[in-house]
Amino acid sequence: MKSLRRLIYPYIVWLTVLIIIPFLFIVLATISTFHIFNSYTFRFTFDSLRFLTDPIFLNAFKNSIKFAGITTLVCLTVGYPVAYFFANIKSKNKTLYVALLIVPIWSNMIVRIIAWENVFKPVSILNLFNLSFDMIGSDIAIIIAMVSMYLPFMIFPIYAVLDKMDHRYIEASRDLGANAFQSFYKVTLPLSLGGIVSGIIMTLLPAMTAFALPERIGGGTTILLGNLIEKEIFRGSFSTAATVSFVVMIVMLGLFMLIVRFDKEGETLL
Amino acid sequence: MRKSVIISVLAVFVMFSVSLVGCSSKEKLYVLNWGEYMNPDLVDKFEIENNVKVVYEEVGSNEEMEIKLKQGITDYDIMIPSEYMIDKLSQENLLLPINYSLLTNLENVEFFEDAKVLYEEEEFGQYLIPYFFGTVGIMYNTSNENIKTALESDNGGFCTLFDETNDFRVGLYDSPRDTIGAALMCLGYSVNSNNDTELGEAETLIETALAKSLGSIRFGQDDLKGDVAKGNLDLALVYSGDYFEMVFEYEAEETEIEFDYFAPDHTNIWIDAFVIPNTSKNTDLAHKFINFFLDVDNAAENADWVGYTPVISEVYNVMVNDYGYDYDHYYPQPEGSSREVFKYLGSEHAQKLNTILNAVRIS
Amino acid sequence: MKKNLYGSTLQVFLTIFTFTIVYLPILVIILISIHGSQYNYDSFKLTFRWYQEIINDQQLVDAIIVTFQIAVLATTISTILGTAFAIGIHSLNKKNRVRMMVLNNVPVVNPDIVTGIMLFIIFRFFRMTFGFPTMLLAHIFFALPFVILSVLPKLKQLDPNLFDAALDLGATKFQAIVRVIIPSIKVGMIAGALIAFTMSIDDFIISYFMKQGEFHNVSTLIYSRLAKRQISPSVFAYNSLVVVLTMGLMILFNRSNQTQKKVRG
Numbered sequence: 001m002k003s004l005r006r007l008i009y010p011y012i013v014w015l016t017v018l019i020i021i022p023f024l025f026i027v028l029a030t031i032s033t034f035h036i037f038n039s040y041t042f043r044f045t046f047d048s049l050r051f052l053t054d055p056i057f058l059n060a061f062k063n064s065i066k067f068a069g070i071t072t073l074v075c076l077t078v079g080y081p082v083a084y085f086f087a088n089i090k091s092k093n094k095t096l097y098v099a100l101l102i103v104p105i106w107s108n109m110i111v112r113i114i115a116w117e118n119v120f121k122p123v124s125i126l127n128l129f130n131l132s133f134d135m136i137g138s139d140i141a142i143i144i145a146m147v148s149m150y151l152p153f154m155i156f157p158i159y160a161v162l163d164k165m166d167h168r169y170i171e172a173s174r175d176l177g178a179n180a181f182q183s184f185y186k187v188t189l190p191l192s193l194g195g196i197v198s199g200i201i202m203t204l205l206p207a208m209t210a211f212a213l214p215e216r217i218g219g220g221t222t223i224l225l226g227n228l229i230e231k232e233i234f235r236g237s238f239s240t241a242a243t244v245s246f247v248v249m250i251v252m253l254g255l256f257m258l259i260v261r262f263d264k265e266g267e268t269l270l
Numbered sequence: 271m272r273k274s275v276i277i278s279v280l281a282v283f284v285m286f287s288v289s290l291v292g293c294s295s296k297e298k299l300y301v302l303n304w305g306e307y308m309n310p311d312l313v314d315k316f317e318i319e320n321n322v323k324v325v326y327e328e329v330g331s332n333e334e335m336e337i338k339l340k341q342g343i344t345d346y347d348i349m350i351p352s353e354y355m356i357d358k359l360s361q362e363n364l365l366l367p368i369n370y371s372l373l374t375n376l377e378n379v380e381f382f383e384d385a386k387v388l389y390e391e392e393e394f395g396q397y398l399i400p401y402f403f404g405t406v407g408i409m410y411n412t413s414n415e416n417i418k419t420a421l422e423s424d425n426g427g428f429c430t431l432f433d434e435t436n437d438f439r440v441g442l443y444d445s446p447r448d449t450i451g452a453a454l455m456c457l458g459y460s461v462n463s464n465n466d467t468e469l470g471e472a473e474t475l476i477e478t479a480l481a482k483s484l485g486s487i488r489f490g491q492d493d494l495k496g497d498v499a500k501g502n503l504d505l506a507l508v509y510s511g512d513y514f515e516m517v518f519e520y521e522a523e524e525t526e527i528e529f530d531y532f533a534p535d536h537t538n539i540w541i542d543a544f545v546i547p548n549t550s551k552n553t554d555l556a557h558k559f560i561n562f563f564l565d566v567d568n569a570a571e572n573a574d575w576v577g578y579t580p581v582i583s584e585v586y587n588v589m590v591n592d593y594g595y596d597y598d599h600y601y602p603q604p605e606g607s608s609r610e611v612f613k614y615l616g617s618e619h620a621q622k623l624n625t626i627l628n629a630v631r632i633s
Numbered sequence: 634m635k636k637n638l639y640g641s642t643l644q645v646f647l648t649i650f651t652f653t654i655v656y657l658p659i660l661v662i663i664l665i666s667i668h669g670s671q672y673n674y675d676s677f678k679l680t681f682r683w684y685q686e687i688i689n690d691q692q693l694v695d696a697i698i699v700t701f702q703i704a705v706l707a708t709t710i711s712t713i714l715g716t717a718f719a720i721g722i723h724s725l726n727k728k729n730r731v732r733m734m735v736l737n738n739v740p741v742v743n744p745d746i747v748t749g750i751m752l753f754i755i756f757r758f759f760r761m762t763f764g765f766p767t768m769l770l771a772h773i774f775f776a777l778p779f780v781i782l783s784v785l786p787k788l789k790q791l792d793p794n795l796f797d798a799a800l801d802l803g804a805t806k807f808q809a810i811v812r813v814i815i816p817s818i819k820v821g822m823i824a825g826a827l828i829a830f831t832m833s834i835d836d837f838i839i840s841y842f843m844k845q846g847e848f849h850n851v852s853t854l855i856y857s858r859l860a861k862r863q864i865s866p867s868v869f870a871y872n873s874l875v876v877v878l879t880m881g882l883m884i885l886f887n888r889s890n891q892t893q894k895k896v897r898g
């Protein structure tokens with residue numbers, strides 16, 4: 001099949017044009033006056049790096065870590081047992097149950113965010129059931145909405161690994177005298193690590209860079225890195241937006257190294 | 271192997287270039303405007319009359335308009351920013367002077383005083399034709415009588431927004447000029463203050479309110495009006511036109527109106543106007559477009575759809591007499607009130623306001 | 634094997650929690666779409682007028698059409714290209730394959746907003762007109778890696794000699810791919826196509842960077858309306874339709890799968 005190698009050349013060109021070149025542009029915009037809108041001046045400057053010590057950036061960074069961190073933790077704590085449950089039920093409708101978690105993703109994300117926004121306002125459709133919340137702008141509201149958005153993305157990769165796992169390993173460990181906890185801790189958990197890492201990445205990164213969600217649920221007073229990027233590129237300075245994106249990319253690459261260690265070909269990313 | 275590399279490079283370029291090919295041969299007019307700020311039926315009518323295509327784009331703020339223009343993705347022919355942004359853009363040489371001889375309808379109309387001053391006396395007056403005007407004020411929910419009492423008290427007005435002793439749920443505008451302007455007016459200063467002490471006081475006022483307030487304060491944009499109307503907010507900083515929009519919406523839905531508008535004696539008056547940016551490739555058509563909206567019938571039909579107050583006095587009279595727009599606050603400048611227009615005070619000032627609003631939001 | 638009762642109760646509880654928190658917004662959306670008033674929630678009034686109003690909202694109709702056009706085109710193109718690229722990647726030696734996959738997975742892991750900015754920069758750099766073509770390219774871009782990821786495992790299960798055998802028997806390379814490889818990886822292609830379609834239809838952030846002027850897909854249209862006025866319940870009505878249809882299809886699919894299995898078994 002070696003003769004089919006030729007098929008990847010267009011893909012290499014495609015990825016170079018759409019990933020590597022823009023990545024270099026972002027790096028360039030971070031360390032120089034390079035600008036995509038008016039590219040007539042060019043000199044190296046580290047001015048925009050100074051933004052990294054600006055209280056606005058530090059606050060957004062702190063918020064991103066806080067909200068994405070808590071959300072990921074909740075998703076992992078809830079998602080792992082649920083994935084485990086799904087992987088072990090013996091029903092012919094097993095795939096249907098998992099698929100039912102995909103259905104909400106078909107519903108437009110923005111509309112789901114508005115639905116949460118509605119729920120957290122005192123006058124809302126929930127009044128029909130004599131319920132009323134006033135939680136816009138609170139941390140807990142943002143976390144609830146984020147968990148609701150990203151929980152399925154934690155469950156899928158873990159489920160995928162657990163479902164494929166060979167049950168004979170667990171049986172063997174039990175036969176060798178391990179109790180339920182030991183066999184889980186020594187066998188199941190290490191074998192599902194790849195799925196956990198993918199799940200964390202698929203939850204953490206989108207949560208860190210979300211902008212519509214914190215904007216709507218946060219009442220305009222909670223700013224995350226995503227809000228900063230969106231605001232700067234459309235209503236501020238391009239180089240600042242590039243600098244913040246650069247920071248996000250560093251975080252992304254760090255996590256990416258982790259995934260490459262566990263799962264070289266990204267089989268758990270689906 | 272080399273052949274396949276060349277082919278693949280070509281393939282990618284073909285994909286890119288497909289998107290570069292234009293499709294329609296009709297003349298195009300690129301318009302950049304605020305949301306819900308022009309009757310689409312009239313735009314259609316203009317398209318048919320002149321056999322052109324109007325490419326219409328909406329933004330949410332003056333600053334966004336500025337960035338869109340400077341990004342240069344689209345070569346706009348018409349924009350409708352507010353007065354201080356027009357001042358800024360004209361200082362940066364981004365606008366084309368209006369050619370009055372192409373505006374045949376201009377002689378049939380008379381602008382209200384504030385708009386007229388802008389257009390006849392200011393240096394940037396040569397770049398603009400006024401469109402709508404109105405005040406900045408407070409929209410509040412009437413189901414709680416305390417709100418009205420608080421607004422009308424001696425220490426009320428804009429100060430009610432920042433009073434940390436009441437437990438109202440407050441909405442502030444996510445725009446440095448408007449929110450800091452309201453704080454300045456509460457303190458009795460000019461909305462155009464560039465004095466660091468005064469700005470510092472305004473910052474402290476907003477900051478204290480955010481930190482100590484018994485109620486809750488949040489920042490929003492044009493969605494604030496809907497929340498006040500529904501009762502999700504008790505009061506919010508809005509433009510007068512936002513309030514009218516809600517009134518018309520509720521009237522159309524035959525829902526009970528439980529909100530009102532309060533314009534303090536001293537407040538900001540804004541004037542939005544047509545300008546032709548220097549990116550315009552079709553200035554004749556741009557003038558035709560402006561002229562079209564100077565026609566009294568068209569302007570009245572437009573004003574009825576938009577709901578804001580027209581700057582042309584003839585149109586205003588049609589609205590009040592024929593369309594029955596006898597609402598309070600419809601005329602933004604009643605006897606005895608003092609109204610201030612925003613001035614552009616340089617990029618340093620704009621940056622300062624930005625920093626203040628950012629700082630109070632993260633404190 | 635002894636069952637851990639506490640453990641399984643906890644699992645059931647958390648599963649119920651998961652479905653509740655994930656489906657709550659969906660229920661809210663459906664409820665808003667059938668409630669008579671958009672301002673008043675004192676008492677429930679059943680109505681279907683928001684469903685009728687979808688067609689009166691020309692902008693929404695246009696956006697729905699754009700969304701589906703893009704989703705169908707992006708799915709088709711990325712499934713075809715993705716399969717071809719996956720076959721190419723599969724034929725590499727192990728070291729290069731891992732390298733390619735690392736590069737392939739960058740867009741998967743990359744946060745949407747960064748992908749959006751990257752594409753925005755490069756399209757802008759080429760002075761492309763933003764709108765339908767850029768949005769389509771962007772959707773193909775983020776769907777491709779997923780197609781490759783779902784086709785590749787199926788290729789690994791394939792007997793590598795089959796392809797060479799086909800060539801020996803006189804088939805051209807193209808024939809060999811279409812007649813021998815494709816039928817064996819069909820499942821992976823369908824799965825990839827489904828993921829591509831789902832992601833395309835749901836995407837907001839990347840589309841947000843690709844749009845211009847009055848050109849909108851459903852997500853960007855709703856977002857642009859958010860700051861300006863109340864969202865009409867007809868948006869919720871459209872969304873409810875999509876959800877109910879999907880769920881119905883899924884259950885039907887599951888049923889027919891089972892009956893098939895029964896017949897075969």
